[in-house]
Amino acid sequence: MNSLITATAILVLGATMSLAQTVRMGTEGAYPPYNFINDNGEVDGFERELGDELCARAELTCEWVTNEWDSIIPNLVSGNYDTIIAGMSINAERDEVIDFTDPYTLADPSAYAALSADVDLDGGVIAAQTGTIQASHIAASGATLVEFATPDETIAAVRNGEVDAVLADKGFLEPIVSESNDLTFAGEDILLGSGIGVGVRESDTELKEKLNVAIASMKEDGTLNELLAKWLPELNRW
Amino acid sequence: MFGFCIDPTQLETARWLACYLTTGKHFAFYGSFVTVIVLLLVTAPVALAFGFGGAIAARSPLLPLRWLGKGYTAMVRGVPDIAFFLFFVIALDQGLEWMVHQIRCPDWTEPIRDGHEFRVCPQAKVPNSSAAQLWHEIYNFTLAIFTFAIVFGAFAANVLFGAMNAIPRAQLETAEAYGMSRRQVFRRIVVPQMWVYALPGLSNLWMILVKVTPLLFLLGVEDIVYWARELGGAKTQAFTYPHPDWRLYYFLGLLVFYLALTKLSEVVFLHLMRRVSLGQSTMGGERLRAG
Numbered sequence: 137m138n139s140l141i142t143a144t145a146i147l148v149l150g151a152t153m154s155l156a157q158t159v160r161m162g163t164e165g166a167y168p169p170y171n172f173i174n175d176n177g178e179v180d181g182f183e184r185e186l187g188d189e190l191c192a193r194a195e196l197t198c199e200w201v202t203n204e205w206d207s208i209i210p211n212l213v214s215g216n217y218d219t220i221i222a223g224m225s226i227n228a229e230r231d232e233v234i235d236f237t238d239p240y241t242l243a244d245p246s247a248y249a250a251l252s253a254d255v256d257l258d259g260g261v262i263a264a265q266t267g268t269i270q271a272s273h274i275a276a277s278g279a280t281l282v283e284f285a286t287p288d289e290t291i292a293a294v295r296n297g298e299v300d301a302v303l304a305d306k307g308f309l310e311p312i313v314s315e316s317n318d319l320t321f322a323g324e325d326i327l328l329g330s331g332i333g334v335g336v337r338e339s340d341t342e343l344k345e346k347l348n349v350a351i352a353s354m355k356e357d358g359t360l361n362e363l364l365a366k367w368l369p370e371l372n373r374w
Numbered sequence: 375m376f377g378f379c380i381d382p383t384q385l386e387t388a389r390w391l392a393c394y395l396t397t398g399k400h401f402a403f404y405g406s407f408v409t410v411i412v413l414l415l416v417t418a419p420v421a422l423a424f425g426f427g428g429a430i431a432a433r434s435p436l437l438p439l440r441w442l443g444k445g446y447t448a449m450v451r452g453v454p455d456i457a458f459f460l461f462f463v464i465a466l467d468q469g470l471e472w473m474v475h476q477i478r479c480p481d482w483t484e485p486i487r488d489g490h491e492f493r494v495c496p497q498a499k500v501p502n503s504s505a506a507q508l509w510h511e512i513y514n515f516t517l518a519i520f521t522f523a524i525v526f527g528a529f530a531a532n533v534l535f536g537a538m539n540a541i542p543r544a545q546l547e548t549a550e551a552y553g554m555s556r557r558q559v560f561r562r563i564v565v566p567q568m569w570v571y572a573l574p575g576l577s578n579l580w581m582i583l584v585k586v587t588p589l590l591f592l593l594g595v596e597d598i599v600y601w602a603r604e605l606g607g608a609k610t611q612a613f614t615y616p617h618p619d620w621r622l623y624y625f626l627g628l629l630v631f632y633l634a635l636t637k638l639s640e641v642v643f644l645h646l647m648r649r650v651s652l653g654q655s656t657m658g659g660e661r662l663r664a665g
Contacts, residue, residue: 158504159503175398177398201507213492215471215493218503233490234490292619312610315611337493
């Protein structure tokens with residue numbers, strides 16, 4: 137109890153010291169190449185480089201925070217961090233709770249990965265990460281949906297035969313499938329969502345505007361395409 | 375860490391492993407063992423203090439205090455841990471920010487609760503958004519300790535309440551006959567002797583506490599299970615040290631750690647039990663006397 141009081145006192149006092157607000161960037165850190173924790177224990181990937189560049193252009197001080205995918209939206213609205221930059225596709229359902237900046241990727245094709253190319257995608261058992269647009273898509277189709285908390289577990293489920301296939305962003309699956317000798321793409325790619333954007337609180341209109349300007353300038357001078365080419369070569373460019 | 379780690383793709387297995395096991399990420403993993411142990415060492419005495427307070431309150435001759443003690447144990451013990459951890463921590467965090475907000479931003483006109491959002495003025499954020507990430511981690515860790523202590527304090531209160539009532543009534547009467555006050559009886563007769571009755575229950579609680587530490591991740595603290603899962607997952611070429619799914623090995627490591635920790639605890643509790651049994655009119659005490 138004492139330690140709590142002391143710690144709180146320190147925190148409350150510490151809070152007065154600086155006034156320029158740091159923008160806390162929330163990400164999942166488990167979705168390579170979009171965002172992941174690299175071997176040094178730091179957030180890395182396409183969105184790390186993109187986010188740092190956006191912050192530099194918008195003249196913001198940014199700090200990276202990781203949060204489980206499951207609770208990434210609730211923790212944004214309760215103010216634990218200020219943005220979600222975690223490969224989150226813009227869709228109507230999410231837009232009701234939070235706001236999105238303009239997209240920084242074009243609508244990203246989703247693909248099925250399986251152990252063989254001829255699995256039953258319409259009636260089989262398909263894995264997806266909880267709370268993703270892919271999970272909603274499977275739930276709406278005739279297939280049986282099995283949800284996992286992390287992207288990594290969805291791949292493991294295909295490998296150990298728990299599910300027939302996994303549906304995920306192609307940008308995530310591509311390096312996994314091409315480096316493996318057991319997985320292969322199955323069926324057609326599907327276009328879901330309207331591209332990936334930065335999630336912000338609905339009341340944070342100022343931050344959203346700043347990020348929109350920065351995203352637009354990165355699209356214009358081609359730096360966004362360079363980042364896409366580096367991290368997600370399969371994806372369509374702007 | 376080692377000089378030869380510059381290009382991991384060119385290394386033979388032993389050196390590759392040496393480099394792999396000394397990455398920054400692995401040090402974060404090793405550090406999280408310390409986090410878990412510190413959590414246990416801090417939470418246990420705090421929870422015991424909560425339990426002691428709860429037990430005294432539940433035995434109090436004052437009705438409101440008795441209600442408080444009994445209400446605390448009944449309510450916290452009745453709520454599922456995971457619900458408590460999810461609800462209580464958010465409530466505590468937002469309650470704290472709300473209070474700071476009232477003090478610092480009395481002129482703030484916008485609503486704090488707005489639809490889904492909880493929004494206090496920037497100066498009222500605990501900890502402040504601009505504070506180093508370390509402070510955010512310490513804050514989360516402190517919330518975690520406090521929450522664990524409240525939950526386990528309620529169970530400890532029940533154990534200690536039972537233990538206090540297990541002291542033979544004849545001893546208390548004898549003490550009163552010697553002219554001791556209620557307080558003296560409690561301090562000199564009840565507290566020194568209750569441990570022999572409380573220890574089996576308390577040791578159970580400790581073992582459970584050891585095993586619920588993975589709930590730390592719910593509270594935003596990166597614990598050993600989080601890192602084991604993160605490090606063990608299959609890694610593509612995007613990482614410096616690509617490898618297939620190694621979660622099995624990492625979780626086996628955790629298994630050994632938890633077994634060692636519970637074994638060590640068992641030994642310590644056995645030793646403690648011997649000590650508190652000394653001179654007691656219990657079976658354990660009699661056995662020690664016989665020799």
